[in-house]
Amino acid sequence: MKITGVELRRIAMPLVTPFRTSFGTETTREVVLVRVVTPDAEGWGECVAMAEPRYSSEYADGAADVLRRFLIPALSRYAAEPAEPAELAELDAQAAERAMEPFKGHRMAKAALETAVLDARLRARGESFGSFLGAARDRVPCGVSVGIMDSVPRLLDAVAGYVEEGYVRIKLKIEPGWDVAPVRAVRERFGDDLLLQVDANAAYGLADAHHLARLDAFGLLLVEQPLADDDLVQHARLAKLLRTPICLDESIGSAAHAAAAISLGSCSIVNVKPGRVGGYLEARRIHDLCRAHGVAVWCGGMLETGLGRAANVALAALPGFTLPGDTSGSGRYYATDITPPFVLDGGHLTVPTGPGLGVSPVPEILDEVTVTTEWIPL
Numbered sequence: 001m002k003i004t005g006v007e008l009r010r011i012a013m014p015l016v017t018p019f020r021t022s023f024g025t026e027t028t029r030e031v032v033l034v035r036v037v038t039p040d041a042e043g044w045g046e047c048v049a050m051a052e053p054r055y056s057s058e059y060a061d062g063a064a065d066v067l068r069r070f071l072i073p074a075l076s077r078y079a080a081e082p083a084e085p086a087e088l089a090e091l092d093a094q095a096a097e098r099a100m101e102p103f104k105g106h107r108m109a110k111a112a113l114e115t116a117v118l119d120a121r122l123r124a125r126g127e128s129f130g131s132f133l134g135a136a137r138d139r140v141p142c143g144v145s146v147g148i149m150d151s152v153p154r155l156l157d158a159v160a161g162y163v164e165e166g167y168v169r170i171k172l173k174i175e176p177g178w179d180v181a182p183v184r185a186v187r188e189r190f191g192d193d194l195l196l197q198v199d200a201n202a203a204y205g206l207a208d209a210h211h212l213a214r215l216d217a218f219g220l221l222l223v224e225q226p227l228a229d230d231d232l233v234q235h236a237r238l239a240k241l242l243r244t245p246i247c248l249d250e251s252i253g254s255a256a257h258a259a260a261a262i263s264l265g266s267c268s269i270v271n272v273k274p275g276r277v278g279g280y281l282e283a284r285r286i287h288d289l290c291r292a293h294g295v296a297v298w299c300g301g302m303l304e305t306g307l308g309r310a311a312n313v314a315l316a317a318l319p320g321f322t323l324p325g326d327t328s329g330s331g332r333y334y335a336t337d338i339t340p341p342f343v344l345d346g347g348h349l350t351v352p353t354g355p356g357l358g359v360s361p362v363p364e365i366l367d368e369v370t371v372t373t374e375w376i377p378l
């Protein structure tokens with residue numbers, strides 16, 4: 001596919017409420033957007049790297065740098081090839097993936113560029129992301145991730161608000177000192193039928209196994225990423241000591257990691273975040289692998305704008321996504337999203353059906369939140 005050039009756009013989006021995790025507190029989401037321009041259509045990708053490298057080693061300025069210096073130029077040879085009418089979007093996305101492969105790591109940056117290429121190609125063909133990925137439903141059930149709070153009463157108020165809005169599953173962020181008590185309080189207030197899970201963002205060690213086993217009393221769907229990112233072996237040990245199923249997030253950077261985690265017994269559930277694994281093609285491979293092994297997957301979230309959310313909702317509609325995702329409505333994050341907002345309907349979001357992502361930024365809103373733009377011709 002011929003690519004004319006790529007725009008990198010840095011935006012800053014104030015969050016409606018600060019989001020506190022074991023690795024820090026976010027008040028403004030800084031995002032690098034990628035816009036791929038072709039003669040037929042343009043495509044968008046959202047880079048989920050945070051401003052600081054606290055969730056993973058990637059960060060927004062680093063992602064912009066590797067995109068500008070290495071990843072975008074790597075597309076130039078393939079970008080010169082004329083488009084074949086019969087060529088599939090799949091092949092274009094795979095070609096982009098291969099072109100970027102010599103550069104190690106930087107999966108969030110790669111995912112953003114691959115998504116933008118795919119979006120441009122799908123828009124040109126008039127095919128939606130959902131149809132391309134193999135969506136099996138037209139709407140997806142939505143969960144919400146609730147940050148660490150100053151007090152249990154505040155947490156209960158926040159959860160009550162989300163339950164009222166219709167979220168079908170609640171995820172509580174936990175860390176040492178904020179785990180058993182908030183989980184117990186939420187169970188007592190909202191009862192055993194509430195779908196409830198917790199996320200530790202790697203805040204514990206194997207020595208905490210006995211303490212974490214206290215969570216078994218609360219009938220949680222899962223405990224997400226209790227131990228360090230690079231410790232599949234200890235997760236496998238922990239899995240034998242807990243009744244609560246272990247789900248991995250940060251530990252899974254690729255389908256190969258997922259295969260290793262499954263064969264070691266490190267987890268029985270996988271959180272799939274396309275940014276974390278290098279893009280939607282790899283995310284779909286992880287879905288396929290997990291499905292073949294009877295391992296449930298769900299779609300994670302990284303406080304995306306409507307652009308990233310559109311693609312995530314499409315992914316979450318694949319048949320192996322059997323648990324509600326962190327695919328909340330736009331209003332959970334932003335007073336004004338850069339796209340028309342995703343609004344919860346009976347606890348669900350509708351999978352966009354328009355070409356490509358099916359949503360586009362509203363130009364005036366996008367301009368308002370834009371910090372810098374940069375054009376890289378190919």
Ligand code: NPG
Nearest residue numbers: 055145201300301302303304326328
């Ligand atoms: O709803 O998008 C959302 C947030 C879901 O908790 C959530 N994300 O560790 O999974 C996580 C966490 C996160 C947010 C991680 C931002 C990194 C950045």
